Amino acid sequence: MRAFTYRSAFAFLLVFPDATASRPEEHGTCKAFPGTSAWPSQENWAKFNQSTGGKLIKPGSPPGAVCHPGEPAFNPDECSIVTAAWRTYDFHQNDPISNMWQQFNNDTCLVDPSAPCSGAGYPAYVVNATTAMDVKLSFDFARKHNVRVIVKSSGHDYQGRSQASGALSIWVHHMQSHKIHNESFKPKGCKFTIETPAVTVGGGSQLGAIYEELDKINRTVVGGASKSVSVGGYLTGGGHSILGPRYGLGADNVLEVEVVTPMGNIVTANECQNEDLFWAMRGGGGSTFGVMTSVTVATHPTPKLVAGIIAFLSPSPSASWTWDMVGYIASSLPYLASKDVSGYAFFTSHINGPDGNNGTGSFAGMGGEFMILDTQNINDMQEIWDPLITHVKATWPDAIITLDLNPYPSFQSWFSVYYDQNTAGYDGYVGSRLLDEKALNQSAALGEIFKHSNGTAYLVAGKGVRDAKPRGGSISVTPTWRKAIVHTTNGHVFPPLNATARTEALNIINNITEPLRKIAPDMGAYVNEVGFLFKIHKDLLTHKYKNNPSEPDWQHTFWGENYERLLQIKRAIDPEDVLWCHPCVGNERWEQIGYRLCRTDQGSTKGARQQHPVAQ
Numbered sequence: 001m002r003a004f005t006y007r008s009a010f011a012f013l014l015v016f017p018d019a020t021a022s023r024p025e026e027h028g029t030c031k032a033f034p035g036t037s038a039w040p041s042q043e044n045w046a047k048f049n050q051s052t053g054g055k056l057i058k059p060g061s062p063p064g065a066v067c068h069p070g071e072p073a074f075n076p077d078e079c080s081i082v083t084a085a086w087r088t089y090d091f092h093q094n095d096p097i098s099n100m101w102q103q104f105n106n107d108t109c110l111v112d113p114s115a116p117c118s119g120a121g122y123p124a125y126v127v128n129a130t131t132a133m134d135v136k137l138s139f140d141f142a143r144k145h146n147v148r149v150i151v152k153s154s155g156h157d158y159q160g161r162s163q164a165s166g167a168l169s170i171w172v173h174h175m176q177s178h179k180i181h182n183e184s185f186k187p188k189g190c191k192f193t194i195e196t197p198a199v200t201v202g203g204g205s206q207l208g209a210i211y212e213e214l215d216k217i218n219r220t221v222v223g224g225a226s227k228s229v230s231v232g233g234y235l236t237g238g239g240h241s242i243l244g245p246r247y248g249l250g251a252d253n254v255l256e257v258e259v260v261t262p263m264g265n266i267v268t269a270n271e272c273q274n275e276d277l278f279w280a281m282r283g284g285g286g287s288t289f290g291v292m293t294s295v296t297v298a299t300h301p302t303p304k305l306v307a308g309i310i311a312f313l314s315p316s317p318s319a320s321w322t323w324d325m326v327g328y329i330a331s332s333l334p335y336l337a338s339k340d341v342s343g344y345a346f347f348t349s350h351i352n353g354p355d356g357n358n359g360t361g362s363f364a365g366m367g368g369e370f371m372i373l374d375t376q377n378i379n380d381m382q383e384i385w386d387p388l389i390t391h392v393k394a395t396w397p398d399a400i401i402t403l404d405l406n407p408y409p410s411f412q413s414w415f416s417v418y419y420d421q422n423t424a425g426y427d428g429y430v431g432s433r434l435l436d437e438k439a440l441n442q443s444a445a446l447g448e449i450f451k452h453s454n455g456t457a458y459l460v461a462g463k464g465v466r467d468a469k470p471r472g473g474s475i476s477v478t479p480t481w482r483k484a485i486v487h488t489t490n491g492h493v494f495p496p497l498n499a500t501a502r503t504e505a506l507n508i509i510n511n512i513t514e515p516l517r518k519i520a521p522d523m524g525a526y527v528n529e530v531g532f533l534f535k536i537h538k539d540l541l542t543h544k545y546k547n548n549p550s551e552p553d554w555q556h557t558f559w560g561e562n563y564e565r566l567l568q569i570k571r572a573i574d575p576e577d578v579l580w581c582h583p584c585v586g587n588e589r590w591e592q593i594g595y596r597l598c599r600t601d602q603g604s605t606k607g608a609r610q611q612h613p614v615a616q
């Protein structure tokens with residue numbers, strides 16, 4: 001395979017040096033970029049490679065190149081394989097440079113042979129990091145040569161934070177170790193032991209494997225709904241879980257982290273040392289304060305539970321009673337939370353309806369997956385829902401109500417059926433909002449919102465998150481999580497290589513999210529967002545979500561009053577802005593111009609300036 005080169009794209013810069021004179025990068029105001037004089041030489045890269053014991057990868061061509069007849073990598077057999085795999089999480093997580101949502105590669109090499117193909121939207125080099133030392137060496141090299149750094153684990157990120165053109169990617173996916181602490185855990189440097197069983201995992205470990213490992217000893221962790229999401233992005237963003245209403249956020253359960261800082265120090269952060277970093281790493285966002293090379297989290301006894309699919313549907317999507325019913329169900333979520341129900345509700349204006357209707361009709365309403373813990377008696381769940389069923393039957397007699405409940409002896413036995421089985425490999429954005437009891441009290445507004453949005457409401461906060469006792473007293477997620485009952489998301493998929501459609505998608509998301517901001521003005525949103533959909537009843541619901549980089553005042557939307565402290569920590573730990581991403585704490589001093597990352601006006605303190613990773 002021919003090595004991908006940026007040379008052709010930037011040839012004009014070399015031929016006409018004057019053209020670069022007005023460009024800031026030659027004066028150190030931009031990060032070095034492939035094809036420019038500031039870019040490290042082959043020899044530098046080779047030396048760096050040697051220092052890592054040969055872990056540096058120079059991507060030959062982007063993964064979609066096998067489908068493009070004009071590319072040296074073209075290979076029809078490979079193309080069929082890659083095309084078939086393109087929609088899977090596995091493909092993108094296992095590839096050193098790919099990521100799940102292709103607009104973050106600026107659609108520069110789709111598997112579609114009729115689309116253009118170049119490596120322009122992909123990182124220039126990858127370190128296949130397996131040790132903290134690999135990460136340290138990468139940071140040291142990047143600092144010395146002013147190279148932009150990104151961190152990729154699974155590549156799931158809905159904000160595109162694990163992707164950048166012309167960057168050095170620290171690929172942590174292969175940091176997958178697990179070490180179980182059966183009885184207790186002693187944080188390094190602390191004089192005491194935490195009397196909680198725990199597990200220490202590598203910084204790229206994925207939730208599915210952790211669940212599986214712990215299930216062998218009848219325990220589990222607070223984790224997300226996808227097997228492939230990794231602790232790297234999940235815990236640094238806060239991490240919500242169907243077990244959250246019992247045990248808090250994922251980050252509330254963290255006991256210690258090992259971090260390689262952007263200045264190249266390998267440190268342990270816990271409640272006894274590097275406390276600020278410990279706080280920031282638990283909710284302050286991925287690839288901002290350093291690379292988490294390992295993390296220790298509390299484990300919990302695996303719960304027995306009752307769970308299943310519950311739907312309240314209307315055969316008349318356009319009838320106004322349909323949305324009255326939806327509003328009623330949404331406004332019943334605080335009641336359900338008070339009964340310790342957790343789960344994921346999906347509101348939709350159109351689905352092909354449940355099995356009982358032979359999957360033919362068109363329905364609107366709510367379908368969701370719900371759970372209660374510590375019981376094997378499905379009547380316990382039925383009783384909680386009875387008042388809703390009675391009210392809906394009495395008020396909207398045409399409603400179709402289905403409850404399909406089962407007992408599960410362990411978290412893993414439920415997860416192995418209900419884990420996220422959706423797909424990746426397309427373009428789209430997601431919107432998010434945290435909702436408190438007050439917002440959820442507005443039944444009519446909620447009905448109207450979901451009528452226009454196909455939104456979700458995840459019952460993943462409530463009591464357990466409100467009452468969580470994180471080590472050291474607090475973590476850095478927006479404090480509004482403690483008031484939230486529900487995290488709601490919405491999304492819009494758009495066709496690739498269509499700038500109008502991309503802009504329109506952002507507008508659609510903003511339009512959908514705006515009324516949510518109105519009913520929950522101070523609640524903010526979840527930085528990791530969530531754009532997935534479970535398989536419910538033969539694709540009962542089929543919408544797909546991605547991320548929205550245009551959330552206004554994202555600093556306070558994602559971190560609330562914690563933003564200023566996070567910013568101070570960022571400045572102290574990464575004074576040279578080695579790590580930069582959007583939307584990430586402290587990114588205000590740089591902005592992306594085309595594919596380049598350049599300094600903004602130094603005096604500027606404007607925080608809310610829009611800095612889209614690739615989207616313009």
Ligand SMILES: Cc1cc2nc3c(=O)[nH]c(=O)nc-3n(C[C@H](O)[C@H](O)[C@H](O)COP(=O)(O)OP(=O)(O)OC[C@H]3O[C@@H](n4cnc5c(N)ncnc54)[C@H](O)[C@@H]3O)c2cc1C
Nearest residue numbers: 153154155156157161203224225230232233240286287292
């Ligand atoms: C199918 C699906 C289901 C999801 N379900 C849930 C859910 O149930 N609950 C929930 O809270 N969220 C959920 N999410 C959102 C998820 O938390 C985010 O997508 C998260 O960013 C993924 O992290 P990652 O490490 O897997 O991905 P990546 O894209 O590799 O990384 C995400 C961010 O973290 C950084 N990062 C990764 N590893 C490290 C590390 N070791 N040290 C420092 N920074 C690192 C990256 O640079 C990037 O900024 C889901 C997402 C998907 C796609």
Ligand SMILES: *[C@@H]1O[C@H](CO)[C@@H](O)[C@H](O)[C@H]1NC(C)=O
Nearest residue numbers: 049050053054055056057058
């Ligand atoms: C790094 O070194 C390894 C083995 O020494 C080699 O296989 C690999 O191609 C090198 N990477 C680069 C980018 O040269």
Ligand SMILES: *[C@@H]1O[C@H](CO)[C@@H](O)[C@H](O)[C@H]1NC(C)=O
Nearest residue numbers: 055057095096128129130174
């Ligand atoms: C990355 O490193 C892991 C662990 O050593 C190895 O199994 C894997 O093949 C490497 N991947 C690539 C693309 O070099």
Ligand SMILES: *[C@@H]1O[C@H](CO)[C@@H](O)[C@H](O)[C@H]1NC(C)=O
Nearest residue numbers: 179180181182183216217218
């Ligand atoms: C932890 O407990 C499991 C089973 O209960 C056992 O197999 C394992 O050896 C124990 N591990 C340690 C480190 O004690």
Ligand SMILES: *[C@@H]1O[C@H](CO)[C@@H](O)[C@H](O)[C@H]1NC(C)=O
Nearest residue numbers: 215216217218219302409410
């Ligand atoms: C896990 O629970 C099952 C069922 O209660 C029990 O049979 C098994 O011994 C337990 N395993 C461990 C490692 O405790």
Ligand SMILES: *[C@@H]1O[C@H](CO)[C@@H](O)[C@H](O)[C@H]1NC(C)=O
Nearest residue numbers: 354355356357358359360361
């Ligand atoms: C589903 O199909 C069966 C067999 O064709 C039919 O008897 C039944 O009435 C159908 N049910 C609905 C709700 O349409």
Ligand SMILES: *[C@@H]1O[C@H](CO)[C@@H](O)[C@H](O)[C@H]1NC(C)=O
Nearest residue numbers: 334436437438439440441442
């Ligand atoms: C919900 O609304 C009712 C009146 O409609 C009010 O009495 C109640 O206090 C509200 N609850 C919350 C939590 O806002």
Ligand SMILES: *[C@@H]1O[C@H](CO)[C@@H](O)[C@H](O)[C@H]1NC(C)=O
Nearest residue numbers: 349350451452453454542543
């Ligand atoms: C909701 O999703 C359905 C099914 O994909 C679609 O037909 C409908 O237009 C969507 N509604 C909105 C408001 O986006």
Ligand SMILES: *[C@@H]1O[C@H](CO)[C@@H](O)[C@H](O)[C@H]1NC(C)=O
Nearest residue numbers: 495497498499500501502504
């Ligand atoms: C691009 O998207 C816009 C907005 O959705 C649409 O009107 C237009 O037809 C699309 N263009 C192409 C070439 O598909």
Ligand SMILES: *[C@@H]1O[C@H](CO)[C@@H](O)[C@H](O)[C@H]1NC(C)=O
Nearest residue numbers: 504505506507508509510511
């Ligand atoms: C968003 O809402 C505004 C104001 O109501 C409207 O003018 C615009 O057309 C909407 N945009 C989209 C893409 O729906």
Ligand SMILES: *[C@@H]1O[C@H](CO)[C@@H](O)[C@H](O)[C@H]1NC(C)=O
Nearest residue numbers: 106107497593594595614615
């Ligand atoms: C992304 O690709 C489009 C062409 O599809 C191009 O016009 C645009 O400039 C690219 N974005 C960046 C940041 O270069």
